[in-house]
């Protein structure tokens with residue numbers, strides 16, 4: 001089930017080493033993980049569970065939370081609050097892996113709730129500053145602003161005075177987060193979202209990069225390479241930054257909203273911003289990695305993917321270009337609970353690698369969990385590999 005390894009893979013990296021990937025998992029933990037991924041490979045169960053689970057959690061049905069907490073939440077989430085994340089941070093640290101804290105707030109509305117998200121995000125920055133294995137936090141602008149406001153800004157519609165005030169509050173919130181992060185030497189990764197909000201998000205993140213990335217890369221934007229315009233945008237952003245004396249931070253992902261994007265484009269009758277096929281996405285993703293590696297002195301980048309070939313490709317570029325493996329501008333990252341065979345083998349080989357560790361009350365992280373479960377349904381994709389590697393490790397242990 002593994003993706004074919006790229007030809008001429010001269011890098012001394014073996015993602016098949018399951019002993020390293022699962023070395024701190026007990027036999028029973030391994031069995032539980034196997035069962036969970038096996039369940040998630042059933043598309044109908046995931047589709048049904050997503051609808052019922054979302055309703056049941058929102059309706060506060062008493063029996064649901066304990067089930068979610070012990071299963072999918074435990075696999076993919078660090079805890080219900082910041083302090084709960086410590087065991088996950090410690091476990092990753094033991095595997096030479098860094099943690100990026102990700103407060104699971106999205107689609108928030110109401111100024112008080114948005115202020116609360118900002119305060120919670122600043123607390124994460126402060127915890128990161130006190131812990132050498134937490135160099136960064138991640139944030140979503142849909143947790144710091146109303147979706148409706150971002151949508152309006154995206155379409156460059158003029159704002160009424162109340163909306164203008166709320167826009168200024170949004171800028172103030174993200175500025176406070178970035179400013180505290182700069183002061184404490186922590187990085188801020190801003191997630192990419194749906195295209196109908198992303199123009200507004202990019203504009204704000206560009207402003208933050210221009211302000212805070214003069215000495216160091218504090219702020220990272222996210223480039224979704226499933227979009228056909230993002231490789232060009234990465235290069236254009238880099239050129240603007242060079243001219244204006246700052247550095248860009250680029251977290252490279254393929255993109256999480258493909259179906260939603262295509263559906264909306266079809267319904268509204270515009271051209272989908274998503275590439276027509278996976279091959280085009282993979283090509284742009286790897287070209288972006290190459291561009292970032294070739295310009296690593298002025299771009300801080302994060303190869304944020306579970307794709308084996310892209311991870312191997314970045315490792316190979318680092319070697320070919322003679323870049324120090326542990327340069328602070330060159331990073332790999334996977335999501336907590338997924339692809340430990342990539343993360344821990346990269347860490348073992350001496351690369352900078354981190355896990356995104358989301359946390360938050362169960363109700364808040366449900367949309368994130370649904371995305372992870374849906375991403376894992378295809379037996380030909382990530383879940384197939386997870387099952388393959390867990391089975392291999394169980395056999396190796398004689399189980």
Ligand SMILES: Cc1cc2nc3c(=O)[nH]c(=O)nc-3n(C[C@H](O)[C@H](O)[C@H](O)COP(=O)(O)OP(=O)(O)OC[C@H]3O[C@@H](n4cnc5c(N)ncnc54)[C@H](O)[C@@H]3O)c2cc1C
Pocket residue numbers: 190191192193222224226253254255256257258274275276277278281304305306307333334335356375381382
């Ligand atoms: C650390 C980290 C942070 C992330 N942050 C974000 C974020 O801020 N915003 C965000 O949107 N996503 C984010 N993601 C999710 C990411 O965008 C992908 O959805 C996910 O990682 C799967 O892609 P992959 O590269 O890991 O694996 P792969 O299995 O190689 O790629 C799967 C992806 O390829 C694309 N794809 C699949 N089939 C097609 C097709 N037929 N046509 C076009 N494209 C196709 C889709 O993007 C799909 O998700 C993040 C992922 C990681 C690991």
